[in-house]
Amino acid sequence: MGYVAVRGGAEAVARAEELVECLRLMGGSTPLHLPQIRDQLRHAVSRAMHEGALYAPLLAALAVKQAEGDSIEAAFLLRAYRTTLPRVMASLPVSGREMMCLRRISASFKDIPGGQMLGPATDYLIRLLQPALANEDMSVVVRAAERYEALVAIGGQRPGEVGRFPKVADYMRQERIIVDVPPDLAREAPFDITREPLTFPCPRSARLQAMAQADTGSLMSLAYSSVRGYGDAHPTLVELRYGYLPIQVAHPLTGEPITIGEIEATEAEVASKAHSVVNSAEPPRFNVGYGFAFGQSELKVMSMAILDSVLTQARIGSLSGESGPAADEEFVLLHSDGIEASGFVAHFKLPHYVTFEADLRVLDRARDHHAERASRLGQLVDQALEEQR
Amino acid sequence: MGIWTVSHILSCSPPHLVCELAEQALARYDRSAITFVSGPRCVLVQLRMIDGVAETVFNAGEILVTETRLELNGQFGFGMVIGNNPDHATALAVLDAALRMPGDPHADLRPRIAELGRTLSAARERRFAAAAATRVEFETF
Numbered sequence: 001m002g003y004v005a006v007r008g009g010a011e012a013v014a015r016a017e018e019l020v021e022c023l024r025l026m027g028g029s030t031p032l033h034l035p036q037i038r039d040q041l042r043h044a045v046s047r048a049m050h051e052g053a054l055y056a057p058l059l060a061a062l063a064v065k066q067a068e069g070d071s072i073e074a075a076f077l078l079r080a081y082r083t084t085l086p087r088v089m090a091s092l093p094v095s096g097r098e099m100m101c102l103r104r105i106s107a108s109f110k111d112i113p114g115g116q117m118l119g120p121a122t123d124y125l126i127r128l129l130q131p132a133l134a135n136e137d138m139s140v141v142v143r144a145a146e147r148y149e150a151l152v153a154i155g156g157q158r159p160g161e162v163g164r165f166p167k168v169a170d171y172m173r174q175e176r177i178i179v180d181v182p183p184d185l186a187r188e189a190p191f192d193i194t195r196e197p198l199t200f201p202c203p204r205s206a207r208l209q210a211m212a213q214a215d216t217g218s219l220m221s222l223a224y225s226s227v228r229g230y231g232d233a234h235p236t237l238v239e240l241r242y243g244y245l246p247i248q249v250a251h252p253l254t255g256e257p258i259t260i261g262e263i264e265a266t267e268a269e270v271a272s273k274a275h276s277v278v279n280s281a282e283p284p285r286f287n288v289g290y291g292f293a294f295g296q297s298e299l300k301v302m303s304m305a306i307l308d309s310v311l312t313q314a315r316i317g318s319l320s321g322e323s324g325p326a327a328d329e330e331f332v333l334l335h336s337d338g339i340e341a342s343g344f345v346a347h348f349k350l351p352h353y354v355t356f357e358a359d360l361r362v363l364d365r366a367r368d369h370h371a372e373r374a375s376r377l378g379q380l381v382d383q384a385l386e387e388q389r
Numbered sequence: 390m391g392i393w394t395v396s397h398i399l400s401c402s403p404p405h406l407v408c409e410l411a412e413q414a415l416a417r418y419d420r421s422a423i424t425f426v427s428g429p430r431c432v433l434v435q436l437r438m439i440d441g442v443a444e445t446v447f448n449a450g451e452i453l454v455t456e457t458r459l460e461l462n463g464q465f466g467f468g469m470v471i472g473n474n475p476d477h478a479t480a481l482a483v484l485d486a487a488l489r490m491p492g493d494p495h496a497d498l499r500p501r502i503a504e505l506g507r508t509l510s511a512a513r514e515r516r517f518a519a520a521a522a523t524r525v526e527f528e529t530f
Contacts, residue, residue, distance in 0.1 A: 049450075055436070056453035056472070082433065082451055090435040093446045100513065102520040110527055118523040148519055155521030159510070160392060163517040169441050181443035190437065190447045205447035208440055212449050239441075243520075246397060247452065249434060251485075253465050258396035258485075260434070260454060261471030269441050290440040292449055308442070 024068060037061035046264070046295020047071045051338050052078025053194075053213035055263050055294045072215065072342045079339055090189075092248045092257055096267040096292075097170075100244045101163040103296075107237035108271060114165040119242060120296070168239040169269045169288060178271065179285045181312055200330045207311060207333060211304045212292055215338025219303035222326045222336065226310050231324035234273035235306045238288060242266045242296050266297050270305035272313065287313050307332055398506045399484060400470050404477040406505060411480035414487040414495050418462055423483075426458040426465070429475035454478075461486035 025031065038045055038061040048060040048067075052075040060078060067073035103119025106112050118124070172178045181204070184190075190205035198206060211219060226233035244262040251258050271286040289309025291301030307326060314327035325331050335341065372378050399407050415423070431453060438449040455478035457468045466486025468478040487495040 053450040054433075054453060055450060058472070059453065085431060085433050085453070087433040087435055087451065088456060090437050090448070091452070093437040093439045095439040095444075096441050100517065102516070103523075116525045117520050118525060119520045121523075151519040151522040152515050153518075155518035155524075157511075157514045157518040159514065161517055161521075162392070162510075162513040163520060167441055178442075181445075184443075184445050190445070192435075192448050194448075204440075204443060204445045208438075208445065208447040209449065212447075244516075247434070247436065247471065248396075249469060252458070252467055253489075258467075258469075259394060259400050260396070260469045261400045263436075263452060263471065267441060288442045290442040292438055292440070294450060 020068075032065055034058055034061040034065065037064050042296060044069065044071060044074070046293070046297045047216060047300075048074035048078055049295055050293040050297055050300060051075035051213060051215055052082065054078045054082045057264075057295075072338045075215075076339050076342070089249055091260075092250060094245060094247060096241060096245070096265075097167055098164070098246055099241055099265065099267065100246075100262070101165060101241045102244075103242040104163075104165060104239065105237070106168050106239045108239075109168060109171075112165075112168050112239070113171075163243055165241075167269075172238065172271070172286070172288070177285050178288045179312075179316075179318075181288075182316060198333060200333075201315065202329065202333070207308065207329065208290065208292070208304075210333045211307065211336065214304070214333075214336035215341065216297065216300040216303070218336035218338065218341065219307060220299055222332055223303040223306040223310075226306065226324055226326035231310060231326045232272075232313070233306050233310050233326070235270045235289075235302075235309065236273060237302065238269040238271050240266070240268040240298060240302065242298070264295050265292065266295065266301045267292050268298070268301040268305045270302060270309055272309045287318065393506050393509055395488065395502055396481075398502055398509055399481055401509055402505045404470075404474055404480070407484070408476050408480045410498055410501055410505075411483040413501075414461075414483055414498060417494075422462045424460045426460060428457040429455055429468075429478045430457075431473050432456050434469075457482040459483070459486065462490070464490050 035058075038057050041061075041064060044064045045057055045060045048063050048071060049055055049057065051071070052060070052063070054060075056078070059081065060074065063074040063077040063081075064071075066077060101117065101119070103117055103121060104112075104114070105116050105118065110116075169178065184204045187203065187205070191203045191209065193206055193209050198210065202210075223233070225231060227235060242265070245265045246259050246262050248257040248259050250256070268291045269288050270291070271288050273286070287309050289305040289307065289312065291304030291306075291308065293300045293304070310327050311329050311332065314323055314329070373382060393401075399410075432455075433451040434454050436449045436452050437446050439446055452471055453473065454469050454471050455474050457466075457475070457478040459466050459468075459479070459482045461483055464486040466482040466484070466489070468481030468483070468485055470477045470481060484498065487498065
């Protein structure tokens with residue numbers, strides 16, 4: 001067996017790609033249309049968009065189709081596509097207060113202004129497979145429209161009521177029961193991790209941007225570790241809202257704000273039960289973290305908010321007990337990007353013949369050395385050297 | 390216009406209706422009256438969010454938009470809409486230019502835009518009404 005550097009394989013690579021296409025289409029099913037994916041696989045589309053850091057539902061549907069449902073690959077495709085387009089401007093800063101909510105819940109307060117709306121959610125259902133979904137035809141579309149009309153009638157359409165509500169965190173701030181998060185270092189524009197390398201400690205804007213495009217599973221796992229005991233998080237959901245956010249840019253001639261459409265988004269604030277005391281002269285307060293993502297992405301924004309809270313507490317030194325890896329900003333932000341992590345792990349599939357040959361030579365030398373020391377003479381010498389020490 | 394601005398109405402109304410309005414404005418001009426400055430083209434807008442805890446402005450990701458910049462009879466017009474829709478973006482640019490012209494020569498468009506605004510309001514109210522049906526009525530023990 002020889003270990004040598006190689007080149008070639010271009011034909012095999014092309015045929016491997018062809019085989020993927022063949023296997024995708026030869027099962028006898030009808031090819032998927034993008035609107036089907038966008039409408040019926042909403043969560044897959046949302047995940048591709050927030051991890052790909054590009055809001056483009058139909059392109060995300062294409063990415064999901066091309067990746068055959070692999071969420072990390074779909075996000076990778078979108079992020080790669082993003083680099084082919086020029087960025088012409090930034091939007092005007094928008095707050096979640098502007099959101100037209102379809103869903104809005106709080107686990108902290110029962111009575112919140114405007115009430116709690118469950119919206120489109122399956123959180124409260126028993127996880128049983130629904131065999132009826134396996135054999136749907138167009139009649140279900142008609143029935144869905146009728147059921148929607150019934151819901152509209154129950155909810156009651158009222159002039160001017162489009163789902164804008166005050167934030168629960170604003171109420172808590174008014175009552176002075178949440179910690180004032182230290183201000184970001186003075187910057188003209190928010191940090192942009194697509195243009196500047198992350199250095200630590202990083203500005204808050206960098207932390208939030210990095211987590212907004214991070215892998216959902218990674219954020220969830222780190223947040224869970226902190227909640228479960230490898231950290232100090234004791235979270236309570238202040239508010240979670242999902243809905244439509246109007247986006248505005250400045251008119252290039254007059255500078256006035258103009259709306260360019262609405263995006264679907266999810267936002268959460270999570271309070272930490274650990275009363276954060278930065279200054280002993282100050283009364284104890286809750287620490288609150290923030291999460292945001294494109295689409296309906298609730299686990300992502302809650303995990304992000306938990307980690308934001310933990311990282312803020314770590315920075316201001318108000319964690320009690322074990323801090324754990326979730327409190328290490330550098331560790332969290334540098335290991336939660338799904339594209340970077342998957343790229344690094346996946347690259348080990350590529351030929352490493354040269355480096356592995358070097359490893360083999362080192363291994364051979366080590367084995368020879370081991371064999372020499374295992375001989376009678378070797379053992380005598382080692383024993384003599386040991387006695388001299 | 391109710392709670393909606395003209396740009397909100399035009400960017401969120403069905404594109405074919407907005408294109409019809411633009412056609413109405415264009416009917417008064419020769420082809421030579423229109424000069425494309427740039428686009429229509431797909432570009433990115435960086436979304437700037439204000440976080441709900443410290444009010445920090447941060448970059449939350451990019452949004453795919455279509456943008457058109459043009460001049461209609463010497464008046465600059467700007468159109469931008471979320472998604473890939475060159476017709477919609479160009480219609481927005483035409484209407485932006487038409488509605489900015491001195492003396493408001495396209496005032497006839499405004500009642501139709503107001504009508505689109507009423508339709509948009511109704512659609513948004515219906516959307517919320519369906520969600521409001523899921524409002525929780527707690528029982529306190």
